[in-house]
Amino acid sequence: MNFINDLLKIIGDFIAGIIQSILGFSPFLADLVTMGLAAVILCTFAALSFMGLTYVERKVVARIQDRVGPNQAGPFGLLQPIADGIKMFTKEDTTPATADRWVYNLAPLVIAIFALTTYAVLPFAPGVVGTNLNVGVFYIIAIGSGSIVAIIMAGWGSNNKYALLGAFRTVAQLVGYEVPMLLNVLPVVMLTGSMSLIDIVNRQTTLDGNPGIPFIVFFPLSALIFLISGIAETARSPFDLLEAESEIVAGFHVEYSGMKFALFFLGEYVNALAVAFVFSTLFLGGYAGPILPPYVWLLLKAAAVFFVFMWLRGTLPRIRVDQMHNMNWKFFVPVSILHLVVVMALMKLFVTSPAAAQANGGILVTPIVQAAILFTASALVLIGSLAIAARRARIMRLQEEALVAQRRAENIAAVSA
Amino acid sequence: MTIQQAIFILLALVILGSAIFVVTTRNLFRAALMMMLTFFGVAGLFVLLEIGLFAVAQVLIYIGAISILIIFAVMLTRGMQGMVPRNSQATAAAVVAGIIFFVLLLLFGPLRTTVDVARWPVISLIAGNASPRDVGGIQWTPAGQPIPPVPETYIADFGRALVDLNQYLLPFLLIAFLVDVVLAGAIFVARQRRPAEVIEDRQRQAEEAAEEAEAMRQAGMKPDAAALPEGAVASTADH
Numbered sequence: 319m320n321f322i323n324d325l326l327k328i329i330g331d332f333i334a335g336i337i338q339s340i341l342g343f344s345p346f347l348a349d350l351v352t353m354g355l356a357a358v359i360l361c362t363f364a365a366l367s368f369m370g371l372t373y374v375e376r377k378v379v380a381r382i383q384d385r386v387g388p389n390q391a392g393p394f395g396l397l398q399p400i401a402d403g404i405k406m407f408t409k410e411d412t413t414p415a416t417a418d419r420w421v422y423n424l425a426p427l428v429i430a431i432f433a434l435t436t437y438a439v440l441p442f443a444p445g446v447v448g449t450n451l452n453v454g455v456f457y458i459i460a461i462g463s464g465s466i467v468a469i470i471m472a473g474w475g476s477n478n479k480y481a482l483l484g485a486f487r488t489v490a491q492l493v494g495y496e497v498p499m500l501l502n503v504l505p506v507v508m509l510t511g512s513m514s515l516i517d518i519v520n521r522q523t524t525l526d527g528n529p530g531i532p533f534i535v536f537f538p539l540s541a542l543i544f545l546i547s548g549i550a551e552t553a554r555s556p557f558d559l560l561e562a563e564s565e566i567v568a569g570f571h572v573e574y575s576g577m578k579f580a581l582f583f584l585g586e587y588v589n590a591l592a593v594a595f596v597f598s599t600l601f602l603g604g605y606a607g608p609i610l611p612p613y614v615w616l617l618l619k620a621a622a623v624f625f626v627f628m629w630l631r632g633t634l635p636r637i638r639v640d641q642m643h644n645m646n647w648k649f650f651v652p653v654s655i656l657h658l659v660v661v662m663a664l665m666k667l668f669v670t671s672p673a674a675a676q677a678n679g680g681i682l683v684t685p686i687v688q689a690a691i692l693f694t695a696s697a698l699v700l701i702g703s704l705a706i707a708a709r710r711a712r713i714m715r716l717q718e719e720a721l722v723a724q725r726r727a728e729n730i731a732a733v734s735a
Numbered sequence: 736m737t738i739q740q741a742i743f744i745l746l747a748l749v750i751l752g753s754a755i756f757v758v759t760t761r762n763l764f765r766a767a768l769m770m771m772l773t774f775f776g777v778a779g780l781f782v783l784l785e786i787g788l789f790a791v792a793q794v795l796i797y798i799g800a801i802s803i804l805i806i807f808a809v810m811l812t813r814g815m816q817g818m819v820p821r822n823s824q825a826t827a828a829a830v831v832a833g834i835i836f837f838v839l840l841l842l843f844g845p846l847r848t849t850v851d852v853a854r855w856p857v858i859s860l861i862a863g864n865a866s867p868r869d870v871g872g873i874q875w876t877p878a879g880q881p882i883p884p885v886p887e888t889y890i891a892d893f894g895r896a897l898v899d900l901n902q903y904l905l906p907f908l909l910i911a912f913l914v915d916v917v918l919a920g921a922i923f924v925a926r927q928r929r930p931a932e933v934i935e936d937r938q939r940q941a942e943e944a945a946e947e948a949e950a951m952r953q954a955g956m957k958p959d960a961a962a963l964p965e966g967a968v969a970s971t972a973d974h
Contacts, residue, residue, distance in 0.1 A: 346738075421768065452890060453787045460791045463799025467771060470806055474764055482810070489803055496799070513890070 322611050326446040330356070360437045360448060368587040369399040375628050382632030409576035414477055417573070422475030426574065426581035429468035433588040436461050440595050441516050443605050443612040454515040455503050458596055459496065462551055465589060466492045469570045472582070476573035484569025487559050487639065494646045495550040501654035502540035502547070505661045506533050506600050509692075519604035529685035532603035536692045539657050539700040541601040543650050545626070548593035550642070552586065554627055556634040559642060594623035653703040660695050742783055750776035758828045763809050771802045788890050 321328065333355065338348040373388065373396065380387030388395035413422060436458055438448035451457050466489060473485020507513050510521045524530035534541040550557040561569035571582045598604060598619035605612035637645075668688050669680040683691070753772040760766050774797040781790035886892065896902040928936075 418762075418764070421765065451787055453791050456788070456791045456795070460795035460799060463795055463803075466799065466803055467768075470803065471768065474806075474810065486807075486810075489807060493800065493803065 324443070324445075325611065326443050326613055330446065356448060357438075361434050364434055364437055364588045364591065365584060367591055368584050369403070371587050371591065371624070372402065372583075373399050375631070378625070378628045379632040382629070403580075406577055406580040411576045411578065412573070414573050416477045418475045418477065420475075421471045422573075423578070425468050425472035425475055426578045426585070428471060429465050429585035430581045430588075432461055432464035432468060433585040433592065435464075436589070436592040436596075439515055440592075440599065441519055441604060442616055446613070447516060450514055450516050453513045455507060455513045455518070455600070458592075459500055459503070462499075462589075463492070463496060465585065468585070472574070473570040476570070478573050480566045480568070480572050481570050483566045484561060484572070487566075488553070488570060490639075491553070491557065491559060491642060492551060494643065495547045495650075498543050498646065498650035498654050499547040499551060501651070501658055502537075502544045503600065504658055505537045505540050508662065508665060509533070509536065515599055515604070519599060519606060522603040523606040529689060530606070531686070531689050532601060532606075534601040536689055537601075537657075537661065537696045538693065539653070539696045539703075541597075542700065543654055544601065545597055545623070547646075547650065548597060549590075549627060549630065550646075552590040552593055554586075554590055555631040556637050557642060558636060559639055590627060591620065591624060594620040594627065597623050649703070649707055653699065656703070657696060657699045660699055661692060664691060664695055739783060743780070746776050746779045746783065749773075750780075754832075758825050758832065764806065767802060767806045767809055770805070771798050774798050774802065786889065788893065 330352075334348065334352045337343055337351050338345065341348075343351065376398070377387040377395075388398040391397040391401045413419065439451050439454040439457055441447040441450075469488045469492075470485050473481045473483075473488070476482075506518060510518045512518065518533075521528055522530065522532050553559075553561065561571065566572075571579055574582060595616070598616060602619045602623070603615075604619075605616040607615035610618075666678070667680055668683045668691055669675050669678070670683060670685050670688050672682060674680065675682040750773050753769045753776065756769045757766045757773065760769070774793060777797075778790040778793040781787070781793060897907045898904055
């Protein structure tokens with residue numbers, strides 16, 4: 319059982335041992351080589367999961383839309399990703415005549431690099447993590463803003479109106495949705511007292527007298543808004559305004575073909591998968607879970623989150639630009655700030671450690687009671703804000719309907735006169 | 736040469752090279768992209784100094800926000816396509832950068848081993864009556880001595896320093912206030928104005944312009960048509 323649980327760590331130690339003892343490298347060089355190997359494995363994992371995910375997504379969306387999906391290449395169409403890959407490789411690699419060559423050609427690389435670097439801080443199992451940054455959460459959000467740069471480079475470098483329009487939309491969307499994302503990571507960081515992803519996972523296990531409750535129970539509102547902002551950050555449907563086919567052809571990657579287009583595609587999927595992993599780590603307890611080995615738990619959770627992404631993609635229509643911005647700036651940001659203040663006050667009022675209670679005052683409660691209090695507060699803020707938003711939307715809709723009815727009456731009167 | 740020195744030289748080359756490119760290139764968009772590379776190099780320097788927080792903040796704020804805003808401004812000020820915006824400020828930028836570099840060299844460079852609190856009213860205001868070697872919570876290391884390691888809890892220390900009355904609370908609040916004012920100002924400038932207000936404004940502008948033109952006509956001068964808004968030109972054409 320232990321062997322299976324620590325499989326990844328044992329393999330890693332084994333390889334490190336081989337490199338250090340058998341090949342006779344110095345400790346520093348051995349570290350360097352092991353790190354390099356780990357990075358290569360992580361990147362390969364991400365790229366391979368991209369191949370698998372395209373197949374799964376097409377199948378799932380097809381099911382939702384009452385189709386069969388890819389079924390020609392291999393059994394159940396399982397070889398479809400490979401066929402897609404061959405197609406991408408054999409396509410002509412075009413560059414527009416008036417493009418800014420350097421910028422145009424670098425953009426796909428930049429997006430792939432930024433997408434892959436996110437995986438460096440994800441803990442896959444106890445002791446299996448690229449690097450335990452003490453600013454892990456902050457790092458993930460900062461790296462996420464890097465893909466904006468790549469998209470701007472692509473939009474500008476293509477020298478195409480549609481591409482530039484897509485880039486404009488991207489900046490407005492991605493920069494905007496970073497704000498609620500950060501605001502909703504803050505409660506988790508405050509409760510944990512650390513920005514390291516490993517500490518955040520440990521806080522959700524039963525280690526060190528923690529209650530073993532995932533943070534989604536503590537902060538349902540944060541989890542919901544983080545998930546939605548995550549979808550917006552990765553520009554997946556229903557937030558795929560930057561590549562809306564019916565409006566601006568394909569947005570920023572309209573001029574790209576062949577492998578360059580595939581790199582954009584890869585960046586998009588790897589980013590979405592990274593958001594699924596980060597959401598599982600922050601709010602669903604990461605690799606923590608009973609019976610099954612930790613890495614299996616993490617993969618299961620991430621897969622479940624990614625299934626939600628696919629589900630939304632198959633169900634919801636694309637939202638309008640104004641709706642997207644209104645939702646962010648007029649709903650998510652104010653509600654997140656209100657939630658942050660409420661939760662902050664409650665965390666100061668109800669403390670779990672006797673030392674903190676002695677030092678700063680506050681009511682000493684058990685962790686479970688604290689979780690219950692925070693859950694109630696967060697859920698109340700969520701329900702209250704949703705109720706207010708729904709009421710306001712209803713009033714606006716009624717006003718609009720009244721206006722339409724009035725105009726219609728005027729038109730009829732004018733025609734009959 | 737240690738590994739750190741090698742990495743430092745590499746980063747310095749990246750920073751200097753991209754910075755020189757920023758001020759010498761004629762293409763403004765590429766200059767902005769290269770500036771991002773410069774910022775990235777500076778983030779690498781922060782990593783080398785073992786302060787990951789500042790490195791990540793550098794990436795998030797300077798690359799993810801400020802550079803993007805600059806690129807946006809570049810894109811919006813010129814035509815959307817065809818034209819490549821040109822940089823005509825290279826000399827001025829080089830002069831300003833040189834001056835700032837010289838000042839920094841004088842203040843923090845190898846010429847100076849300690850920071851004189853008396854010469855730094857702002858720092859002495861923040862730090863109170865700290866000793867010259869320990870200004871504002873920063874341990875200034877004299878030249879030639881090994882740098883002490885960054886404490887494990889530096890993020891928590893940094894956070895406490897921001898809300899400590901004796902350290903950075905006042906500047907922190909001032910900056911927060913400034914940001915608030917800027918935000919409110921931006922919303923005020925960019926707010927959606929009601930149609931009635933817009934019409935009123937246009938009428939007033941046209942009237943003012945017409946009055947001005949009338950005054951100029953009476954003074955025996957020809958009205959300068961190019962300087963007037965469209966409505967005003969139409970109204971003066973009647974005379």
